[in-house]
Amino acid sequence: xxxxxxxxxxxxxxxxxxxxxxxxxxxxxxxxxxxxxxxxxxxxxxxxxxxxxxxxxxxxxxxxxxxxxxxxxxxxxxxxxxxxxxxxxxxxxxxxxxxxxxxxxxxxxxxxxxxxxxxxxxxxxxxxxxxxxxxxxxxxxxxxxxxxxxxxxxxxxxxxxxxxxxxxxxxxxxxxxxxxxxxxxxxxxxxxxxxxxxxxxxxxxxxxxxxxxxxxxxxxxxxxxxxxxxxxxxxxxxxxxxxxxxxxxxxxxxxxxxxxxxxxxxxxxxxxxxxxxxxxxxxxxxxxxxxxxxxxxxxxxxxxxxxxxxxxxxxxxxxxxxxxxxxxxxxxxxxxxxxxxxxx
Ligand code: UDP
Ligand code: MG
Numbered sequence: 001x002x003x004x005x006x007x008x009x010x011x012x013x014x015x016x017x018x019x020x021x022x023x024x025x026x027x028x029x030x031x032x033x034x035x036x037x038x039x040x041x042x043x044x045x046x047x048x049x050x051x052x053x054x055x056x057x058x059x060x061x062x063x064x065x066x067x068x069x070x071x072x073x074x075x076x077x078x079x080x081x082x083x084x085x086x087x088x089x090x091x092x093x094x095x096x097x098x099x100x101x102x103x104x105x106x107x108x109x110x111x112x113x114x115x116x117x118x119x120x121x122x123x124x125x126x127x128x129x130x131x132x133x134x135x136x137x138x139x140x141x142x143x144x145x146x147x148x149x150x151x152x153x154x155x156x157x158x159x160x161x162x163x164x165x166x167x168x169x170x171x172x173x174x175x176x177x178x179x180x181x182x183x184x185x186x187x188x189x190x191x192x193x194x195x196x197x198x199x200x201x202x203x204x205x206x207x208x209x210x211x212x213x214x215x216x217x218x219x220x221x222x223x224x225x226x227x228x229x230x231x232x233x234x235x236x237x238x239x240x241x242x243x244x245x246x247x248x249x250x251x252x253x254x255x256x257x258x259x260x261x262x263x264x265x266x267x268x269x270x271x272x273x274x275x276x277x278x279x280x281x282x283x284x285x286x287x288x289x290x291x292x293x294x295x296x297x298x299x300x301x302x303x304x305x306x307x308x309x310x311x312x313x314x315x316x317x318x319x320x321x322x323x324x325x326x327x328x329x330x331x332x333x334x335x336x337x338x339x340x341x342x343x344x
Contacts, residue, residue: 005086009076015200043070064305115186
């Protein structure tokens with residue numbers, strides 16, 4: 001019998017949490033393994049933290065973690081991965097779009113030796129526009145990324161302890177979890193699941209957040225935009241040389257030496273456009289580098305709900321930036337009552 005951790009990032013999920021708890025506990029119990037349910041509150045503004053606290057008081061298997069503000073889905077997943085102690089760790093959405101029935105299949109795959117069992121979604125129940133956007137993203141990502149990203153595989157997956165440890169050691173700031181998971185390797189097995197509709201509430205992703213996420217995903221695994229810029233530069237240089245030669249020959253032969261400032265303006269504008277685009281792309285990557293060197297934490301834990309979880313993590317917590325050593329003893333630099341900044 002092993003310990004299975006199930007991590008669910010929760011942002012304003014008060015309507016779905018009780019049902020999530022019910023279904024997850026039931027499925028994992030029927031698998032015959034022990035359960036640890038890690039509920040990460042990602043700065044919710046509804047009653048989600050209270051519900052998580054209550055669940056963790058009522059059931060010691062629930063480990064409630066509260067982030068100090070909304071850090072986003074990826075950060076909440078990362079926080080959960082650092083918190084989970086299981087032999088196998090499952091990531092699933094709190095809105096029950098990731099069908100708990102697939103949990104059992106994933107656990108079976110893991111028992112049979114898989115290190116990663118990831119859900120591949122069929123029959124998305126989102127609208128037509130969103131579905132087209134998702135398929136466009138996977139096609140583009142498949143072409144551009146330096147890793148093999150499985151199509152239509154989101155965060156929903158089970159990972160063995162070695163894979164989780166590997167992911168936890170990856171220090172990068174801009175995270176795209178399905179990409180990092182594919183990058184990690186080990187034995188990966190796809191599990192085909194239907195993506196259900198959200199049980200209650202609305203999607204927590206705006207169009208802007210989704211676009212930013214897709215761009216970030218591609219940029220964290222592809223240098224292709226930078227290379228494309230080189231090609232663009234070479235092409236425009238070749239064009240300029242050809243144009244220059246043409247003008248020179250026309251001038252010397254005395255034929256067609258019209259004033260032609262229109263063509264000059266066109267070329268100038270074209271080049272200015274190419275240069276600005278280039279600068280923009282380079283700037284995006286520099287921005288990412290800036291974020292990486294600043295090394296700000298990707299998430300901050302403000303509270304752990306169960307006493308037991310708190311005691312355990314305190315004992316395995318390494319030296320970190322939230323504390324400064326003053327003479328003999330260690331002094332907290334964070335506000336009284338708050339947990340110090342987690343990791344890095
Ligand atoms: N989520 C989060 N922080 C956020 C946005 C979303 O923790 O800033 C969680 C949310 O509670 C849910 C999961 O991430 O458990 C997926 O979000 P959502 O269902 O809104 O996305 P969709 O399924 O529509 O892509
Ligand atoms: Mg959802």
